[in-house]
Amino acid sequence: MLETMEKTSAMKDYLVEVNRILEKNNYSESRLIPILQEVQEVYKYLSKDMITYVASSLGVPPSRVYGVATFYAHFALKPKGKHVFRLCDGTACHVKKSHGILEALYKRLNLSAEKNTSDDLKFTVETVSCLGACGLAPVVLLNDEVHGQATPEQIIALIDKIEAAEKENK
């Protein structure tokens, strides 16, 4: 349900956009990954129908596109929250106790590894391995913002801030 709401408010020329992406990539099967990346960039996630649309436009079986989309960690087949925490659990961050932050986030947002997006589609918590900023371990990305040498308190404070700001806007 929310899926549809999100889509209609965020996108104007829905298919025009995906067609532009396909056109730009010459409708080439070998460009499948960049195409999916760009489609996801615009639509935030890869819906079932969007995958089918891309597959049939490229003339490949939907099962193949599904296979590719589910292979790579970056493709989301479900809508993500408005704010995405990406917590590094690479070696450097791990030995600097990144899991403490993860636990704190899960607890604060009532999420888990299985259910990583809140019902109101506000927050998503993901783990990634190494963001290449190991010198700053442990590292947390909030959307595109890097937070280095992070502590659980500091990250929870970010959530509080977002929630406070959103309350104000209402």
Added chain:
Amino acid sequence: MTTINLEKVAAAFKSASEKLSRRIIICGGTGCMANGSMLVRDAMAELLKQKNVDVELELKTEENGEHCNFTGTYLSKSGCQGFCQRGPLVHIMPDNILYTKVKVTDVPEIVEETLLGGRVIERLLYETVDGVKCKGDHEIPFYNRQKRVVLHNCMIEPENVNEYIARGGYFGARKAITEMTSEQVIQEVIESGLRGRGGGGFPTGLKWKFTLASKNDKKYVICNGDEGDPGAFMDRSVMEGNPHAVIEGMIIAAKAIQANEGYVYVRAEYPLAVKRMRHAIEKAEEAGLLGENLFGTDFGFRLHVMEGAGAFVCGEETALIASIEGKRGMPMPKPPFPAQCGLWKKPTVINNVETLASVPFIMREGAAVYRSCGTEKSPGTKTFALTGHVANTGLIEVPFGTTLREIVYNIGGGVTDNSGKLTGRDFKAVQIGGPSGGCLTKEMLDLPMDFDTLKTVGAMVGSGGLVVMNDQTCMIKIARFFMQFTQNESCGKCVPCREGTKQMLALLDDIIEGRATAETLELLEATAKAVQLGSLCGLGKTAPNPVLSTLRNFRDEYEAHVFKKTCPTGECKALARPEIVADKCRGCTACARKCPVGAITGEVKKPHHIDPDKCIKCGACKAACRFDAIIGL
């Protein structure tokens, strides 16, 4: 298009930079930018302008065909300088001052005191472990004990191709294209002894030779910038800080194997690296350094950037190729090797970022100069990402053959405790080569680090991640961490890796959670061996390494878990059996007051006691005890 005159460009840049009254280099790597380095730069530019100092953010080197006459302050950025922990970093030239951890709020003081007043601000300087303040990087052991070849150019402005040229960039490519045959290029690389930095250490020249020998009208060069090893970021910093070196290396490789098209495959977790590589390619094309008819010859080379989509296994060559072809990144059996049948079934050379970035130097300076550092069989330098329980974390470059001790204690500044403080904790091990590598112990601190020596102790150079661990680290948990990683990242194609890593993880959990028996250990070892021997690709073949090497080097720790059901470091909660050492306990009662379940009893000034039936192993008491009297947690 007219052919670029490298000498002219270099001269123009040099003349322009000589006229500068000051150059301030602000680190523009991922780490420092995350900490606001670009805000520092903007604030500084703004303030300097207010103070009527001429400022440029981009240095023009020629104006109307004349060398540029700008004499003000050039605020440039750089790629990652490897010391992100202390970032944002600000270098002030020619004063040669390095300020660390600079915040926007420090800018007025820097402008007033240093830039206008010529005085050094002590509090922004780096302070060594022994409390010595260092004015510039030349005084900092972290830097002055390194030998920076690949990273050398990381102080240049990565978005200015002219500066790269002024430092000798593209001269190597020109030499290879205009003066040498493919065979001569390969011969030079063979003589340099350059070995692949992607993990395997395969001689680069030989790889090129095989690919040249595969006759085909179409061939490809691929730069492997997937760098999936968690805890390593060498390739990122090279792509961010010195993208043209990678491009030049690829041009030379293309000349060597007679390819005319290439791909740079970059992890998508590295948006800045992607951006800088794309920008650099664009600039190189504009300058006629990429495209058709390079340097007036009929040799041409085109380059594309492809972003990964999040799969560690795509660092493996055949999986990487599958990924470029738009497929699931599942490795294929070798043979055939990419040298015979690679991208689109055409002969393909795949090299690591650092390998390729080493090539221009070899072309320009010659094999002999390259060989002058490093060891006989492992010439040159190697970058490492030094992380974990060590005072100075960051990116370092040292000649092959440097000892671990030098790296951990002198460059790294010593072993820290879990909170990052130097409190005299002991060194326990270093994990080298990430999830496919092994651990090095105290006994190996004086081993020269090179490809072959490391192999003899069951470890490998790998990608170059070095994770230092102190004596409070449970090696089994570390082995489990890597196992979890490889299990998550296995592509799932072949049986030993897909099923074996899953079962090894379950066996390690049995050990950590106290369910293990002698059979568990036996089965773990047998499975490790089967996975190692039987897996299809390098991921599976090396996945058991952390387990095998900890089993070899820390067997007693495994046995303590299995037979005594204790974790010597107390990290494994399920095995924790906290006890108070009567000799050490002063009876201060701090622990008893913190215990949430009232498991601790005892009289003031008398040794306390923990009731194991009540204890929930929360660890609060241990944290509270100032006398280290509580063990087994």
Added chain:
Amino acid sequence: MNNTTATMTINGLKVAIGNERNLLELIRKIGIDMPTFCYHSELSIYGACRLCLVEVEKRGIMAACSTKPEAGMVIHTDSKDLRMMRKINVELLLANHSRECPSCMRSANCTLQSLARRLGVTEVRYKQTQKNAPIDKASPSLERDPNKCVLCGDCVRVCTEVQSVGAIDFAFRGANARVAPAFDKNLNEVECVNCGQCAAVCPTGAIVPKQQREQVWSQIHDKSKTVVASIAPAVRVALGEMFGLKGGENVAGKLVTALKLMGFAEVYDTSFTADMTIFEEATELIDRITNKKTMPMFTSCCPAWVKFAETYFPEFIPNISSTRSPQQIYGAVARETLPGKLGVNPENLVVVSIMPCTAKKFEAQLPKFKHDGRQDIDYVLTTVEVSQMISSMGIRLDELPISAFDMPYGFATGGGVIFGTTGGVMEAALRYAVEKIEQKPLASVDFAEVRGGTPRKEAEIEVGGTKLRVAVVHGLGNARKLVDDIKAGKAQYDFIEVMACPGGCVCGGGQPITQNPELARQIRAAGLYNADKTQQLQKPQDNHLVVRCYEEAFGGCPGSHKAHERLHTHYQDRAQLFDAQEIMLGMPGEGKVDVVVTVHTVKQDGENKEAALLSQLVAYAKQQNLRDKVVIAASFNPARTNDGKVCVAVGDNVAEYQIDGDVAASAALKELTGLIDAAVK
């Protein structure tokens, strides 16, 4: 390579290298049955099961399936390490497997099971990790149990590489990796054409033909029912393999005895209705040629091919012969004549078809083959199912005496018998058509050009002064290439036989599993050609009982009105199979006006006008504040259009609108917004 001298050493034995493509073939050639899951001589090398590992001196452990033999190579197929690895490998698989052998279709014919036994796996030391994934039982043809899958990928490769369908593929990765149709749908919801080739290559019980044994037993045991069966040609030359007889041996007579022992009232030969198929199909061909109707004509007796064409080449639907398959003609004949002949109440007549095929199970349940509310064919049993039913009674087929088929539908010519192999339908049709056109007896009934395993067989036959260009393909990948060639004008034919399974029905998805499909195809086909020779008659037109059948029940001759009604069919455009709809505006709900624009996904020349129209409609609805009143959606169609029209539904009002050119487009928009306005009021 120099074939005469090159040798290598296997386990100390010097072996000459022939033209083997890999070490595995050579090892097997010298009589060592190297265990494998993922090697299949006709599929690409995959290298995943790691069972074929060997030790190559100086090089270490390598996979035999992906390594070429080289002169001087010294290898060992067994060693302490290799043994240990294979055993652990099997144990690991078993730990992630639903070990229900006694109740598994593939028990006793399962590579995993037999390997465990061969390697002496007596316990599984690992934790059981299998997750009880749901079993896909929705398809009428196949059943998929992911809990028994070893991820060897054979099915994926056969479906993609051989059949060019790609209904299933790998999804997810690592421990979660699985083989699945897109979005983990059921097989019957995707492009699967039911050919069953995936089941034929699967080394375990993870994909098996759908079972109807129990249903058939209960009909047999119901005393009020009369159960009749008909046996397809290919069944008789493969069934014996399940009872230790040689492949290719014709066991039709024994099978009739067995079925009688089981309680079937009558047992017929589907070759009879195959003859009848030729009457209709060849008549249709002659009609198309003489009356210059749509050409070329494709055969229609393979339901997997028919579904394939309906899905990927709907524009060729008029080219497919409208004649029903022999199975469905049998169904029609049985329903029309047997109640009278056998004196049974039509309701109590149970019609069973015994087939080498899984697609026939799909075909039998198609609504178009229902007559008076009942399926013409009630149940379809595969060769393997029948063999299991036979065994379940303890009948030893190999020792049975033979019986004759029941008449009149047990009499067939050789033409009907060879239907079971690639080229057979074509040959039978030529026997009929050439004689009919030339109006004189055939000199020879053999058309050797259309026999054999070549992927595409072509021939030009002189008939009545003109040349009849025919082609025979088997394997849907080959069919796709042929149709593409026709579309591109690179090939021209008059008559084309297509069989979905490589080799035709002899290697159908319901046949006994074989380790060497190429050999199985040859010997089973040879069995059918032998049967052709030993049959009394060879030409379908000589089957006087077919002629009588026409007289009794089908209007006297091929092509009659009644024949058209009962022996012919029509086809369905399945290109819309991707029934994906993307909602662009609004939320589905009661009382809302649905606006659906069909958008073609195939690359358009220039801007996609349909998408543009769609976004204009969305913009209009937003501007008019109709969010709560309409739902605007795009429906995707993978076909190509060039006619400049778009199909739009506003509520129940479906129509096409011209949109090429600005004037037309704005007129269409105006009309549509008008319709929307009217509908929301």
